Amino acid sequence: MGTEYALVHLKFTIPPAVLLTLLYRPLFTRLDVYKVVFLTTIAVLSTIPWDSYLIRTRIWSYPSHVIIGPKLFDIPLEEVFFFIVQTYNTSLLYLILSKPTFQPVYLRVERSKGHRLGACNTQWRRYKLLGQLALAQVILFGWKLVRAGGSGTYTGLILVWAVPFLLLLWSLAYQFLLGLPLTNTVLPIALPTLYLWLxxxxxLKRGTWVIxxxxKYGRHLWDGLDIEEALFFLLTNTLIVFGQVAFDNALAVLYTFPRSFPDPPVLPSPALLVHALLxxxxxxxxxxxxxxxxxxxxLKKKSRSFYLASSTFQGQIRTDLLLLYSFCRIADDLVDNATSGTxxxxxISRMHGFxxxxxxxxxxxxxxxxxxxHNFPEDAHSALLQLPVxxxxxxxLEDLLQGFETDxxxxxxxxxxxxxxxxxxxxxxxxxxGTVAHMCLELIxxxxxxxxxxxxxxxxxxxxDRxxxxxxxxxxxxxxxxxxxxxxVYLPVVWMKEEGLTYDSVVQNPHGKEVETLRSRLLQKAFELYKGAKDAIEELPVEASGPLRVAVESYMEIGRVLSQEGYVVKAGRATVPKWRRLAVAWRTLNRT
Known part of the structure; x- marks a missing residue:
């Protein structure tokens, strides 16, 4: 009996788990917990039979003086815990790195040439087939190594256990695996793999476990690290990330196509997830x-603050908010960019008709x-037709158009x-x-x-509304x-008169002490309304309240910047540096 293996966890696997948890804690939702628990369960259940076989056939072993003693199917409990903590750590890293990505936009329609609905795109099917053939060849190679026995046995057992799962996940989620940014796929594999290699x-050098x-081949990636162990950690982390990507692929399908999947639940059942993947x-x-x-x-072009806030929303609500914003933005642009009042x-009249x-x-x-x-330019079609009416x-929406009429x-x-x-x-x-805030709450x-x-x-x-x-x-x-x-000039005329200003004088010179006084007065009104309304956010579902706080605080931070002496102006507007917006988001999400 010993504590050597347990100390490995205390020193090397638990600290990253704690750190990643603290980092992601403000963003953790029920859906995230569901994903991590679901994947961890599959990882443990699929690894136990394989690991138990390797121990019973003495492919690897754990000296009695390095483990506490209790076992599950001949597997030390420390090893079972490793299955859990590795899956947890890699999953959390994936969640953190993929958070900014709006994944439904990486879905691709695949239709054969001559399909009655057009949109011919067969390249993704070719990629799918090539990947399947390559992975099948790897499985066959691994099987041959196992059948041959000898020094390739451990490598073969790794391949015939892990690669079939990779083949399945590739077949289901190849679009996302190929299309998502490398920060969503390669990075969450590479970072934990390198760490676990170390x-x-x-x-291995301390003899905590022995191959x-x-x-085994007896070759090393570097001194002390057998190539089989390097392969094992690379493939297991790849499995975890592939699993997370497949889960997100299923969610993207559920939340993108309401005609096929109307009103999907916040926590879809495994059967529904499989249905979406198929x-x-x-x-x-x-x-x-x-x-x-x-x-x-x-969103990226017109509102950086809202774009930052949107990344903290998740699932169906993020999709709906993006579509609502798209409509509001297009409607505003059609009016603002018109060449004449007529x-x-x-x-505006055509939008009323819509x-x-x-x-x-x-x-x-x-x-x-x-x-x-027939009534709108092509670049406006999707914004109108996809509005979640x-x-x-x-x-x-009618009141929003009334506001445009005021403009x-x-x-x-x-x-x-x-x-x-x-x-x-x-x-x-x-x-x-106020109408936009009202509609956001209706969506929630x-x-x-x-x-x-x-x-x-x-x-x-x-x-x-307030x-x-x-x-x-x-x-x-x-x-x-x-x-x-x-x-x-949107400042009330009665306010300007009190400062000795007129509408035309502000148009000609929108600067000076009097204008700054009016700016401060308007900001004071804004913060009074903000203070009186912000507590209502906490009454919303937890999945929405935190992100909504970020959206509000990110914008109110502009007001705080304006209230400071010497605020920075770019293109006529006070701006909030990116680092400050991120700090506001982090501080807001961590507020209890």
Missing amino acids: VDTLA NQGT FPASAYDPERIRGLQEAVVR EASMW LKLAYGKDKSTSTIESYVR AKVSRKP LAFAKRSTNSPIPTEAHLQQYAQCVA FYDYQSSMSYEHQQRVLDAG MGIALQYVNIARDIAVDAKIGR
Whole structure:
């Protein structure tokens, strides 16, 4: 009896587990726990028979003086714990590194040439087949080594045990394995593999475990590390990451194609996950994928703060929020980029027409698609057609368009401003931002099937409206100079009069002590609304409350920067450095 193997865990495997847990703890959701537990269970159950066989046939062994004593099917409990902790550590590293990636955009439609729905794409099938053939050859090679016995036995046993699982996972998730960024696939394999190679080198040199002579080649990757052990850790970490990728591939299918998988649960059953993985790529909806891809591009380009916040959401809600943002962004751009007030009014009218069809009692998908394709530019089609109308109400969208009409009033004004008083400013902010916050909450209540009473939900929705107004106030305070360049001043006229300013004087010179006084006044109003509404966030499901706090705090940080002396301005706007946005996100998520 000894503690040598247990000390390996105390020194080398448990500390990374603790560190990774602390790092990822603010982002841990029920779905993450489900994924890790699910994969760990499979890893332990699939490894025990193989490891037990290797010990009973004396391929490797554990001296009695290095283990505590208790065993499971001849496997020391320290070794069983290693199966668990390795899977846990590699899984957490994968979750951390893949968090920023919106994975559904890596789905690819595969249709043969001449398919009636077009979108011919056969290259992915070729990649799948080539991978399957290569892995099958490796399995055959491993089997030959086992049959031959001798020095290749251990290598053969590793290959015939691990590679069939890799073949299965490749066959199910090859699109993601090929398409995802290397930070999602190669890096979470390479880092723990290198680390475990170093740990294994120390353990082998100390005799913590022993590979018996006669069943190994006797060659080393470096001094003290047998090539068989190097291969073992490389393949096991590859299995873990492949398993996580396959799980995420299944989730991406579930959350991307609502017509095939309507309202999937937050924690899908294993049977549903398998069903999603077996769902043919030829049946993927290319318009849906394109809509998500275009939404991600818009988000990255137009709102860095919201893009950062969106990465903390997970699953269906992240998809729905991206699509909602895409619609709002396109609608805003159509109006702002119009060459005349008449054209802008036309776009608003057409969007009203779209909403009438989308929410009508006799709505027809073909009628809606025809209307969009005949009345809007091509780059706007996906944003309108993929709007999750079944999950958000019509009124906030109509109010959003009303806010755009206020923007148009600036171009039409002669002497009167569309924002004469603070009440008008609040109404405008409610239309263009409170509505967006309202719809975000509607999506959360829908996707997480809230058990709140109707009255309770309304109180939270009202708080969301106020928070949206607060964020818009920050936006206006930031963009005073930018708006002045296009002849707009969103500051109430009565406020400007109190400072001896006029609408035209601010347009001509949006700087100076008086303007800064008004900026501070607007920011004060924003933070008053923010403080009165932020507690409502905590009443949301935990999967949404943390990410929503990040979205709010990331934007309010702009207000804090504006409140400081000597804030930095880029292209007329105060900006928050990336390191500071990340710090805000981290601090916010760790708040209890």
